[in-house]
Amino acid sequence: MRSSGVAIQFEDVSKCYVRRPRTLKDALSRLLCRFGGNNGSGAPAPPEEIWAVRNADFAVARGETVGIIGNNGAGKSTVLKLIAGITSPTSGRLTVTGRVASLIELGAGFNLDLAGRDNIYLNGAVLGLSRQEVDRHFDDIVAFSGLAEFLDVPVKYYSSGMYARLGFSIAAHVKADVILTDEVLAVGDAPFRRQCLKKFEELKASATVCFVSHDLHAIKRVCTRVLWLKNGRIQFDGAPEPAIEAYLGSVEQDRERNLREARPLQTEPGAGRWGSGEIEVTAVDILDAQGRARSVFRTFEDLVVRMHYQVNGPVHEPMFGMNIYSDDGVCIHGTNTVIKAVPVRLAERAGTIDVRYPRLPLLAGTYWLRAGVTSGNNWNAPYDVRDRAGKFVVQPVQPDEGLIGLDHQWSTAGPVPEAGVLEKRP
Amino acid sequence: MMHDLPRLIRYRELLWTLALGEFKARHRQTFLGVAWALVQPVSMMLIFTVVFSFFAKVSVQGTSYVLFAYTGIVSWMFLANSLSAGLPSIVASMNLVTKVGFPREVIPLSKLLTTGFDFLVGMGVLALLLLAYEAPVSSVLLVVPGIAVIQLMFVMGLVLWGSALYVLKRDLGTMLPLLLQIWMFLSPVVYPVSLIPERYQTLYMLNPMALIMEAYRSPILFGTLPSPGTVTSAFIVAAVVLVVGYAYFKAVEMKFADVM
Structure with a gap:
């Protein structure tokens, strides 16, 4: 050849x-x-x-x-x-x-x-x-x-x-x-x-x-x-x-355009939602560091989840929480205002609450958000929980495998000890 | 077409392997397996013998009706089975045609290897029948392979043309059984040409299968050479059908993957 x-x-x-x-x-x-005779209709x-x-x-x-x-x-x-x-x-x-x-x-x-x-x-x-x-x-x-x-x-x-x-x-x-x-x-x-x-x-x-x-x-x-x-x-x-x-x-431009045109894309059909409704999570926005709504990210970019809520009735000790799920349903991260001991001060009628992930280490894939609000830390009877309340995609730019880009270094530490050397040590 | 042939020859292995695969699959999956090659023409021959010889008393120029009908049936089965298997073959190999590049005529032609095998088995049984009926065996029989080649060319041309057309017009699949039925009754498969009124015979003999069957029967049943006119016209028709069929196939071949 x-x-x-x-x-x-x-x-x-x-x-x-x-x-x-x-x-x-x-x-x-x-x-x-x-x-x-062509009359247009046929x-x-x-x-x-x-x-x-x-x-x-x-x-x-x-x-x-x-x-x-x-x-x-x-x-x-x-x-x-x-x-x-x-x-x-x-x-x-x-x-x-x-x-x-x-x-x-x-x-x-x-x-x-x-x-x-x-x-x-x-x-x-x-x-x-x-x-x-x-x-x-x-x-x-x-x-x-x-x-x-x-x-x-x-x-x-x-x-x-x-x-x-x-x-x-x-x-x-x-x-x-x-x-x-x-x-x-x-x-x-x-x-x-x-x-x-x-x-x-x-x-x-x-x-x-x-x-x-x-x-x-x-x-x-x-x-x-x-x-x-x-x-x-x-x-x-x-x-x-x-x-x-x-x-x-x-791709990012196209997806962002689609996101803008296809709003509101907050819930997927069939996604679960339950709760008593005294306070509702009306929408979940996914934003970048500059506060722009985005759905496509790269590994190690900043990501902000903004939950919009609306108060409908008497609310006692409100607590917000959210989880990130991988596409196959693995919970990658969950957090809430009680774990982090964040005081929640509700607005009169409606407001927002943000969760900021600096340098989000997720690798390529599609990720889903679950967002919710409950009383105390009791998730058995929540005010509102929304499955698949948001979705974002991480582009495959990092070559690492898996879900999370963990910080790591490789090193070769000189010559490998010969066989048996280890056993001889006291 | 000239540069298509070397390419086809390079893919002869695929031709064999496809045919062999189908043969093996058939052998493995059916109870009678290869014996079907035998059962099909023999049972048809028996039925037609009962109907036309015992009930309808058709005269076949002094020879045995069994031999007469069997000759026609074996030759007809080769055509009918080749068309039934060959025409839908490209569409049935859709996953191959849309995924791999190779000369597509390999697919319908491989079907002819299987039906050709059945034809040879049928001819073998015919030889036994000839011995059993003490038919005149002479060197005239040596023209039979030649006639078989003419029929092969004809069938090949039809299958190439039809399998390509089938991809573009699937109606052919629904029409085929009907067409074959009509064609069979317009061919001297189970009755002699002499049954056709004199003034229609010229028209009747425009059917290439009528020419081919007449050409088979002279040496096999009567020990005489077929008339040169019959053989020549059969050959010309077969050659034209083959060339036109192959040319048509090659002309539309590249559309297959787009249409499917």
């Missing part, structure tokens, strides 16, 4: 999906409208055009690892499908040199009734391998998948994890010049994911890779170049860091 040269070349490529009326009924109504909708990719013009050199980022529907998958030859451009020219392995979906084309063993050959053939090539890699594929004992079981009895593992193992052993992946590294359990990433590092050393992912630190880690797509257009083409910055900036 040559180490230089162009592997993928897009020359002003556009892709348009057209939804045409395809049934006799539509065709007839179009016909009737055309001849029966006018057929013009064919709906969706430009998935517009005027894409770029070249990928051999050996590059290109990340493609963008919102859902931005055209990322269409770009991959164009490269894979699954669909053809509406206009422009597209050249791809070498064998393409599309890992767009793992195990695409598995025959569910066949055993794992047969599916290795089938999927290998789908990806363009000859029987001899599959034979040669068979043991590696099986070893990598860790499914040796399930080889003779029909794939329909596999768990989804096993399915994906087998799919990845086969795809990873295709000697391809161009590898296309769409979120496929996020499969299976943690050990297998590590194994996948390791294999992927190996693969990308010898191939050109197009990597679609929403996992921005994975993009930052593996890619040498990033394309940011928005509404089918390439907004940015360059080094990963600035591309991701630009993308995140745009």
Whole structure:
């Protein structure tokens, strides 16, 4: 394989999906409208055009690892499908040199009734391998998948994890010049994911890779170049860091705009609310350090939760509380005015109370707020408790894993003591 | 089309593997398994023999009705089964077509390998029947594989064309059983061409399947070579259908993933 040269070349490529009326009924109504005088009401909708990719013009050199980022529907998958030859451009020219392995979906084309063993050959053939090539890699594929004992079981009895593992193992052993992946590294359990990433590092050393992912630190880690797509257009083409910055900036703007337009977004439908109602939490705002309403934050930004309340009746020893929950319902933090011994002075009719989190250490994810007010510290008979009273998102800019960015340092403390040294010590 | 063939050849492995997979799955999941290749034409032959030979007393130019009908049925089954399996094949492989790039004709063609296998089994049974009925066995029978190739070309062309059209117009799936039924009764599957009134025979023989069945029957039942005119017209029709069918397939192939 040559180490230089162009592997993928897009020359002003556009892709348009057209939804045409395809049934006799539509065709007839179009016909009737055309001849029966168009009075406006029965006018057929013009064919709906969706430009998935517009005027894409770029070249990928051999050996590059290109990340493609963008919102859902931005055209990322269409770009991959164009490269894979699954669909053809509406206009422009597209050249791809070498064998393409599309890992767009793992195990695409598995025959569910066949055993794992047969599916290795089938999927290998789908990806363009000859029987001899599959034979040669068979043991590696099986070893990598860790499914040796399930080889003779029909794939329909596999768990989804096993399915994906087998799919990845086969795809990873295709000697391809161009590898296309769409979120496929996020499969299976943690050990297998590590194994996948390791294999992927190996693969990308010898191939050109197009990597679609929403996992921005994975993009930052593996890619040498990033394309940011928005509404089918390439907004940015360059080094990963600035591309991701630009993308995140745009995402934040969009989300903030949506937040402003979609107010009040305080309760999700079906979110629980209970209490006797002498005092109500009418709304919960999520603000940044400057007091602007925001819903998208980055790790270590300041965040302020502002609870609006309204007094409806006699209130005794009011106490406010709030919890932050992760998307899967883990309570990450809970606090209230009693724990913190904060005196609560209620306004006459309505007012606000703030909780400030300086340098909020939450990592990427979606978080929910529960807010409430009760009497004393008795949450069994509260005045008002609102589940999912607010929601915010933390962008994946910190590479650490988990929920909280804990402060930590790594150090290597000189040479490691030789084996046995520790035991000899008194 | 010229550069499509080498690409198709590179993917011959997939053709085999898909067919083999289907064969294995069928073998594993049905009680009779591969025996279905045998049961289907033989039982049809028995039914038609009872109806047309015992009840309706159709005369088949002095040969045994069993042989006559069986020849027609095996050849008809190849067409009908190929169309029934081949036409919906692309749509049925949607997850493959929208996720991986490869020459799409591999999918319908792999169906022909399975139905082709059934056809060969049927032909094997025919050979046994010929021996059992002490039919004239001569070197004339050597043209039968040639005729089978002509039929294969015809079927291949239809399946390629039909499977592509099926993606764009799903009505084909509902229409197909009806079309096959009509076509079967307009073909000399279970009755001889001589049953058709003289003045309609030219029209009748415009049906390629009529040409192909006549071409099969001369050597198999009567030990004579089929008329060169029949074979030539059958070949020309089959070649045109194949070329047009494949060209149509390749022309719309790239739309498949967009439409699904």
